[in-house]
C-alpha cells in the first residue's frame with residue numbers, strides 16, 4: 001500500500017536546475033525538476049546514464065547546491081549535509097585500516113557526537129544485517145556484499161529520517177545483489193524510513209519502491225511518475241512473476257529508451273546498429289586474414 005502524502009513532504013524539489021561549469025564548457029544536468037516524496041515512501045529514480053540521477057541525490061544530501069529552485073528536506077531548505085539524511089554509494093568506501101564497528105562509528109567521531117550515544121544502535125544494526133561476528137574485522141576481510149551492508153549500517157547508525165542509496169548494489173554479482181535486495185526490502189519495510197534509490201535495474205526499482213520516477217536523458221527532467229501497485233510486505237517471487245510487473249517493466253523500459261509505452265522499442269538504435277555492423281565486418285576481415 002502506498003503511504004499517504006503527509007502535509008509537509010519529506011523531500012521536495014521546486015523548479016530545481018543544476019548546471020555544471022567544467023573546463024570543456026557547461027553541462028546542464030537537471031532542468032526544472034519538481035518532485036515531492038512523502039514520509040516513509042520508497043522512491044526509485046531511473047533513467048539513462050548521465051541524466052542527472054546522482055546530481056539529484058547530491059542535492060538531497062546537501063553535498064551540492066542547485067543553481068535555480070529549492071531543495072527541501074522536512075520542510076527546510078537543504079544547505080549542507082545533516083544527520084537527518086544518510087547516504088550509501090556504489091562503493092561503500094570504508095576506511096581500510098579501521099574495523100567494521102569503527103567504520104560505522106566514524107561519522108559520529110568526526111562530527112563530535114559522543115560514540116556512546118551511537119554505539120547501541122550501531123551494534124543493533126550490525127546484528128540485524130548479519131555482521132555482528134565481523135564487527136572487529138577489517139574491510140578487506142569482508143566480501144563486497146558485506147562491505148555494502150556495513151555502508152548501510154553506517155548510514156543508518158544515526159537514525160536518519162531519509163536514506164539515500166546511489167546504485168548501492170551495482171558492483172555486486174547477481175546472486176549477492178538479489179540477496180541484498182531481499183535484505184533491503186525487509187529492512188525498509190520494518191524501519192519504514194524515507195528511501196530514495198538510484199538504480200539502473202528496473203526490476204530492482206519495481207521490487208523495492210512505492211513509486212518509480214523516470215528521468216529523461218540530459219538535461220534530466222521527470223518524465224513519468226509511476227505508482228507501484230504491489231502490496232507490502234512483498235515477496236519477490238509473487239511480485240516478479242506477476243503480469244503487472246511485466247507490464248510496468250516494459251512501460252519503464254520503453255520510456256527510458258525514448259519511446260512511447262507499448263511500442264516494441266527494445267532494439268538497438270541506428271548508430272549502435274551501424275557500429276555493430278562495422279565491428280562485425282572488422283572481425284570477419286581479421287578472421288579471414290588469419291585463416
Ligand SMILES: Nc1ncnc2c1ncn2[C@@H]1O[C@H](COP(=O)(O)OP(=O)(O)OP(=O)(O)O)[C@@H](O)[C@H]1O
Nearest residue numbers: 020022027029048049050051052053054055056218
Ligand atoms: N562535478 C561535475 N562537473 C561537471 N559535470 C558533471 C559533474 N558531475 C556530473 N556531471 C555531469 O552531469 C551529468 C549528470 O551526471 P550524473 O552523475 O548526475 O548522472 P547519472 O544519471 O547519475 O549518471 P549514471 O547513471 O551514469 O551514474 C553528466 O553529463 C555528468 O557528466
